[in-house]
Amino acid sequence: SIAAKQNETYDYVIVGGGTSGLVIANRLTENKDVTVLVIENGGIDDRPATKIPALAQANTENYYPLQSAPEPFMRNRTWRVSVGNVVGGGTVINGMQFDRGADADYDAWEELGNPGWGWKGLQKYFTKFVTFQAPSKEVTKKFNITYDKSVYGNGPVKVSIPSFHFPDLKDALRSWKEDEDVPYEVEGYKRPVGVFWTPNTIDNTTKERCSAKTAYYDPIKSRPNLRLLTNTHVDQILFEDKGKKLTAIGVKATTSGSSSPASFYARREVILAAGAIFTPHLLMASGVGPAKVLSAANVSVKYNLPGVGANLQDHPALYMAFNVSNLSFPNPSTRRTNATYEAAAAAEYAANKTGPYTSAGNNMLAFPPFKYVSEKYEAIKSAFLNQDAASFLPDSYSKGSTLLNGFLEQRKILASRYLSSDAAVSEHIVNAGGGATLALQKPLSRGTITLNSTHPHAFPIVVRNAFQNPVDKAVLAEAVRFNRRHYTNAPSLRKFSPVENVPGAEAVTDDDIFEASMEKAILNPSFAHSSGGCSMMPLEFGGCVDHELKVYGTKGLRVVDASIMPLIPAQHLQATVYAVAEKAADIIKGT
Numbered sequence: 001s002i003a004a005k006q007n008e009t010y011d012y013v014i015v016g017g018g019t020s021g022l023v024i025a026n027r028l029t030e031n032k033d034v035t036v037l038v039i040e041n042g043g044i045d046d047r048p049a050t051k052i053p054a055l056a057q058a059n060t061e062n063y064y065p066l067q068s069a070p071e072p073f074m075r076n077r078t079w080r081v082s083v084g085n086v087v088g089g090g091t092v093i094n095g096m097q098f099d100r101g102a103d104a105d106y107d108a109w110e111e112l113g114n115p116g117w118g119w120k121g122l123q124k125y126f127t128k129f130v131t132f133q134a135p136s137k138e139v140t141k142k143f144n145i146t147y148d149k150s151v152y153g154n155g156p157v158k159v160s161i162p163s164f165h166f167p168d169l170k171d172a173l174r175s176w177k178e179d180e181d182v183p184y185e186v187e188g189y190k191r192p193v194g195v196f197w198t199p200n201t202i203d204n205t206t207k208e209r210c211s212a213k214t215a216y217y218d219p220i221k222s223r224p225n226l227r228l229l230t231n232t233h234v235d236q237i238l239f240e241d242k243g244k245k246l247t248a249i250g251v252k253a254t255t256s257g258s259s260s261p262a263s264f265y266a267r268r269e270v271i272l273a274a275g276a277i278f279t280p281h282l283l284m285a286s287g288v289g290p291a292k293v294l295s296a297a298n299v300s301v302k303y304n305l306p307g308v309g310a311n312l313q314d315h316p317a318l319y320m321a322f323n324v325s326n327l328s329f330p331n332p333s334t335r336r337t338n339a340t341y342e343a344a345a346a347a348e349y350a351a352n353k354t355g356p357y358t359s360a361g362n363n364m365l366a367f368p369p370f371k372y373v374s375e376k377y378e379a380i381k382s383a384f385l386n387q388d389a390a391s392f393l394p395d396s397y398s399k400g401s402t403l404l405n406g407f408l409e410q411r412k413i414l415a416s417r418y419l420s421s422d423a424a425v426s427e428h429i430v431n432a433g434g435g436a437t438l439a440l441q442k443p444l445s446r447g448t449i450t451l452n453s454t455h456p457h458a459f460p461i462v463v464r465n466a467f468q469n470p471v472d473k474a475v476l477a478e479a480v481r482f483n484r485r486h487y488t489n490a491p492s493l494r495k496f497s498p499v500e501n502v503p504g505a506e507a508v509t510d511d512d513i514f515e516a517s518m519e520k521a522i523l524n525p526s527f528a529h530s531s532g533g534c535s536m537m538p539l540e541f542g543g544c545v546d547h548e549l550k551v552y553g554t555k556g557l558r559v560v561d562a563s564i565m566p567l568i569p570a571q572h573l574q575a576t577v578y579a580v581a582e583k584a585a586d587i588i589k590g591t
């Protein structure tokens, strides 16, 4: 990497060369008179392991060595906090699953007081960043793949449905079509409520991962008005008191291996794109955040903003599984259990870019409306609407606080989505074997990111507080029961004689299901979908940025990444991050 030089000035300094940082850098430098510096903690990783679809989640060297604090409602266990430490960020290490949230999920953002951020205002950005590459006619016919290319655009991110699928996926698809309650959608990117095929972020022309780096950085990296500084950590945002408002004027950063930090200045703006965990951390370490948290860590408070590090959300995931017989060859466990097959698959990919290695593993998802998952949907909605909300939230959500007020607004909106036919409360991954992974999409528990009080610049303290709200446990159990019914009743699955392995049919009550899942270590508070933490909401709702993504109480400082999502959408997050970043670029440019 280029060594950090002292006292450099750019129009924009972007913190984080991950997913959103690279989108913004690309769009701003389309104007050759605008100069942009991107500072990224990680390096460039072009090794095959980052590109081969079948190895999607295997390149763990590109993760930060970050663990959660003990989860108080999950037996005080800790889990990895998954964040990419590499140019391209999450899109270089993610599972390549590509889908979007329901219209109603984004409309919820607008209902929370963010004009322009409903589906109507976002739709064109969901189209702008992506191109769909259709599978061959032969594969489409063989697996009954359906899609509608017209809902995608002509953008830099290439997504495709691979040619390789396990033969039993056909039965899995049929089993969902047999379920009359769950609508089959021809194209999930058009309407992601029901069951549908989904592409992966794989460029079908190269059969390699398409990431923010390959889509937004590589093609324009020689622009003279763009500089990417890698292996460099931004330690602090530099502020000046210009008149009444705290103004961001640059950042202090340290390049790996160098002993002294350097300062980089922004004529126009500092843009934080360090992701849902590190953006709130950097704000707090720089003096913007909850006064209590900052003071406890001896960080002087420049602006007391309670929303920084609050409202952290994810999709708690349960790796439910059935023992199945009579699977075809190959099936989802063949690569793991058959070394000869695995070696042949690697060799085939190396020679021809065909075969199992062209697949990232999953191309079918189910997001059923809650009324189809649970007969108790109305009772569950009423149960959480009648709760004393503060009893099931972190201490910072005290009575009368802006954070609590914001949560109460969210809760009203969530209540309507729990009843809706146009939104989903759980995700069920469709698998050609016994895997029946499910994830909660609209949790009521909220996590926090706070400073390490003795070392505020060290990794932050991340607690998801998953399952603090007992309603999340009830929904988890209903989603498990839904999967049980599906595997028991679907005629197309009978030939596999499914028998529940984990959590196990003996787990009957909500508590049994939760405890058995904990016991068998199949529950994770995170699906690697960290979001919120610096949410876009009005200040009186505990927001952190306004609807132009400007940090409250400051000038010249915006946030553009997954941390601004006020409510997590029902999906895997990357498409939303890309769309948010594209919209943010237009806002910043004033177009």
Ligand SMILES: Cc1cc2nc3c(=O)[nH]c(=O)nc-3n(C[C@H](O)[C@H](O)[C@H](O)COP(=O)(O)OP(=O)(O)OC[C@H]3O[C@@H](n4cnc5c(N)ncnc54)[C@H](O)[C@@H]3O)c2cc1C
Residues within 6 Å of the ligand: 015, 016, 017, 018, 019, 020, 021, 039, 040, 041, 042, 057, 082, 083, 084, 085, 086, 087, 088, 089, 090, 091, 093, 094, 095, 096, 097, 098, 099, 232, 233, 234, 235, 273, 274, 275, 276, 278, 279, 282, 527, 528, 529, 530, 560, 561, 562, 563, 571, 572, 573, 574, 575, 577
């Ligand atoms: C393991 C994993 C699997 C996932 N699977 C999927 C999937 O299959 N499908 C899907 O749609 N989504 C998936 N996601 C989610 C999706 O990839 C992320 O939500 C998205 O990439 C986040 O984008 P971002 O811009 O908010 O942050 P990031 O892409 O994480 O970018 C933040 C960048 O900032 C850098 N940074 C942080 N702090 C500093 C600092 N102080 N100084 C300098 N640089 C800094 C980081 O190194 C990083 O590169 C997954 C995520 C992970 C981690």
